[in-house]
Amino acid sequence: MIRALIIDDETDAREVLRMAIEKYCPEVSLMGVYESPEQGLKAIQEQQPDLVFLDVQMPQMSGFDLLQQASPLSFEVIFVTAHDQYAIKAIRFSALDYLLKPVDVDDLMHAVSKVQERLQQKNSAPQYQSVLNNIQYRARKIDRLAVPTLEGIEFFETDDIIYCQADGNYTRLFLTHHPGRLISKNLKDFEHLLAASGFCRVHHSSLINMKHIQKYVKGEGGYVILTDNHHVDISRRKKEEFLSLLNKL
Numbered sequence: 001m002i003r004a005l006i007i008d009d010e011t012d013a014r015e016v017l018r019m020a021i022e023k024y025c026p027e028v029s030l031m032g033v034y035e036s037p038e039q040g041l042k043a044i045q046e047q048q049p050d051l052v053f054l055d056v057q058m059p060q061m062s063g064f065d066l067l068q069q070a071s072p073l074s075f076e077v078i079f080v081t082a083h084d085q086y087a088i089k090a091i092r093f094s095a096l097d098y099l100l101k102p103v104d105v106d107d108l109m110h111a112v113s114k115v116q117e118r119l120q121q122k123n124s125a126p127q128y129q130s131v132l133n134n135i136q137y138r139a140r141k142i143d144r145l146a147v148p149t150l151e152g153i154e155f156f157e158t159d160d161i162i163y164c165q166a167d168g169n170y171t172r173l174f175l176t177h178h179p180g181r182l183i184s185k186n187l188k189d190f191e192h193l194l195a196a197s198g199f200c201r202v203h204h205s206s207l208i209n210m211k212h213i214q215k216y217v218k219g220e221g222g223y224v225i226l227t228d229n230h231h232v233d234i235s236r237r238k239k240e241e242f243l244s245l246l247n248k249l
Helices: 011-024 037-047 063-071 085-092 107-122 127-135 186-197 238-249
Strands: 002-007 028-034 051-055 076-081 097-100 143-147 151-156 161-167 168-176 181-182 197-205 205-210 211-216 221-224 231-233
Touching: 002 037, 002 107, 011 028, 011 051, 011 107, 028 037, 037 051, 037 063, 037 211, 037 231, 051 063, 051 107, 051 205, 063 127, 076 107, 085 097, 085 107, 085 127, 085 186, 085 231, 097 107, 143 231, 161 186, 186 205, 205 221, 205 231
Parallel strands: 002 028, 002 051, 051 076, 076 097
Antiparallel strands: 143 151, 161 168, 161 205, 168 181, 197 205, 211 221, 221 231
């Protein structure tokens, strides 16, 4: 049995989620339902749950703030959110589970099933620290990107990333001080997190760090020469956006 808590400041959302869990997730035993993050944090510390259904947006203390205070984490988390697009991008990037309000029963059952598998495998995923690192930059550019890997979490200074290149469902990072790394995230995931940090998607397969441009060569779309001497094409569709960013450097 999965021992779980719900922490959500919205009365209706709490009640809908509680009823859905009780009706459709018999493998989950609800130990408590809490309105305030302060109450929820205390319950986590006292009851040591296996799983927390955690609202992202709460007054005084967000769900991410709560996790920072609860660290190191010894439980699984299913995030619950209404509309926070940046939070959703960061959660997806870290390969974590989330539910959109109003909660869909099939999504709930699928998320709980994944949690159950991880608990049975005793696989305490390090991705939570990854999302906590990346989410703190939501109001400004990211200086340090946390990337979940099979071994744990790898950190990259964004200034050291010259460009990112799509490689199927993976992305290859070209870096300043060490060989490129192949990461099991697609290019769109990197684009979402790095758009505010001086990166530009110049082609369907290329995301470049504008700081690493040595030269722009005009053409139908043109191309750039980067600081590692790689030539990267600019697609016609992306040219206007690229030139607008280039003029701001």
